[in-house]
Amino acid sequence: MVRTCIGDRSELEGKTIGEIAIDDRLGMRVIAVRRKGKWVYSPSDSYTLEKGDVIIAKGYTQGKELLLEMAKGEKCEV
16 A cells, blocks of 8 residues: 655656546556545546645556656655
């Protein structure tokens, strides 16, 4: 399981979960997103990620590292 934030230079910002194909590319599944203090559980493929979003995902260890790199959010508050 991994928790990260969508940072300033993230390639994930403005893209939907379906567009970035986290499941297929990384072997990770987004289980929740927190935006402006509110949680969205099991977000759909059409959910668009924004800067500052906190993502919680689970899956393979290799996918975890790639997701952290793509998000470019070192620290985040939940």
